[in-house]
Amino acid sequence: MGTFDIALLLSGQYHDWLLRGLVLSLQIAATTWVLAVPLAIVIALLRLAPLAALRAAGTVYVEGIRNVPLLAHLLFWYFGAPELLPEGLKQWLYAGNVEVVSAVVALTLYTAAYMAEDIRSGIRAIPVVQFEAARALGFGFLATMRRVILPQALRVTVPPLISQTLNLWKDTSIATVIGVAELMYQAAKVESATFRSAEAFAFATAAYLTVSLAITGLAAWYHHHYPARTA
């Protein structure tokens, strides 16, 4: 196989491809994160809602999503779901970057299911008397959550959420199967074009590892500066 050609990774066309892949991976992860966190909060509240029907909806969502592999989610949201849209909307979507849109939808729904469970545990970690005290003072369910419980719960939830962010970052690599030109896709493309598998995947590995370690570092920093308070 010859020697490891580092020059291939440092400049030139293949470097550009890989870098473009890295940027798209980061964009997908960031967009997904921004959409998934609010959705996760809604799902977590559904699972703790006073109405049985809402709780059931939350449970169905979480269990339905978490028990199906991410690969199946991606294939469904790319090959399956868009076909059910009305013709005009479908054409509009297909004319754009449908690959990235499908990937973000699949990753958002998937990540939100996991984040929702972490947020729910965070909420449950807040002593129930705080909830009761807020209700006794006349706050409704949503106001209690917003003003009393969530501000405390989210702080407890940050470390597991960072861990889910790490998973999300790694999960973006699966989007290659639906033709999203992210980092794994570009690495495979460089491999096909040059037969330099070691170099192409070394770049991808180093990039995933660097971002992952940065996320882990963030978790450690947060833990050090904002330790969970006990009520």
Add this chain to the structure above:
Amino acid sequence: MRLPSHLLLAATVAATLFATTAQADQLDDIKKKGEIVFGVLGTDEPNSFVDPKTREIVGYEVDIANAIAKKIGVKPVFKQLAVAARIPELQQGRVDILAASLTHNKEREAQIDFSLTTFVTGQKVLIKTASGIKDVPDLTGKKVLTVKGGTQEPNIRKAVPNVEVVTFETTQQAFLALQQGKGVGYVNDEASLVNDYAKLGAAKKDYAILPTNISVEPLALGLKKGEKGVKTAVDGVLRELEASGEANKLFVKWYGPSTKLQFDKRSFRIDSDAI
């Protein structure tokens, strides 16, 4: 970074041992094992695909592979590979021979060896007629779909510099994406393309294959680099198939007028590995 010297030594010893094993004659190993492993696609009718009735992998390349195994006197084993995994799997010795719709080109000659050319096909583009595209140059700025890891992507980029290409794990996913309208064209070897076109049934009228080839692809079996024994044996079998007329029979069986592909006659002979 400095490596401790004993680690370096261990690495050197391992590398030397590995190099020694790699030098053993592959043909002898195959005979000793009593089986020969062919890497096939299994998703590319009629070269290699799963027969829906018997659930076995069959096809033009599978028949050629069986003939080779029979001649060497060992049991053929078929291993399905993804298009992008073909060359790495061969190089790492997980398959002995590739019979996987593999294009023989100059770039790949640095990596692996090739048998005599077993098939010649052009690569073409299947489009939806509603897109208004009449021939290959009209694809400029449009999105086309194909499979990862083959020659399809580089070839279409060469033919149409400003085309946008989206690739999938299998040709069938790319074909599905075309049917769903996620791109205007689907690039593949002509034989596979004609076969996919035939599968469309009544919907055929909405599709067309563009007249111009984007490239001419000689397909061959992929052999491990430097394994002269295997190459001699394989080429010998291919020459025999050609001389006995068996090669032409195989062509007619899988590509001829009574098949979905309906090719009238063979435009090539199996007699050379020059490209």
